[in-house]
Amino acid sequence: QVQVVESGGGLVQPGGSLRLSCKASGFMLARYTIAWFRQAAGKEREGVSCIRSSDDSTTYLDSVKGRFTISRDNTQNTVYLQMNSLNAEDTAVYYCATDLTFDTTCPIPSYAMDFWGKGTLVTVSS
Secondary structure, three states: OOEEEEEOOEEEOOOOOEEEEEEEEOOOHHHEEEEEEEEOOOOOOEEEEEEOOOOOOEEEOHHHOOOEEEEEEOOOOEEEEEEOOOOHHHOEEEEEEEEEEEOOOOOOOHHHOOEEOOOEEEEEOO
16 A cells, blocks of 8 residues: 655744654655645645655745754655745645655645545644
């Protein structure tokens, strides 16, 4: 059964850091492009970051460039999102997703994603 499960969310103060994990099961994560999305209350879902399978090339939402870093550990079948210098605008539910298509170029729009996790909540507040 194909599945991705996010973890690592929580409450953090402005300026703090969190590392989110996206654990894949039922498929080899190394073969597929993985992306992180987020959805804040009352807002549309937006793409945050993406990592391509073949060359680990990455893309980022402009507002997180220089603060967030996406990476993968194929031995753990896991993709990470390191988030630094968090601010209130980063508060959202964060999802990882894949289109389960070999080596798709980043970024991938949300409508093209076939498999989603249930999300992990990140709250940035003092």
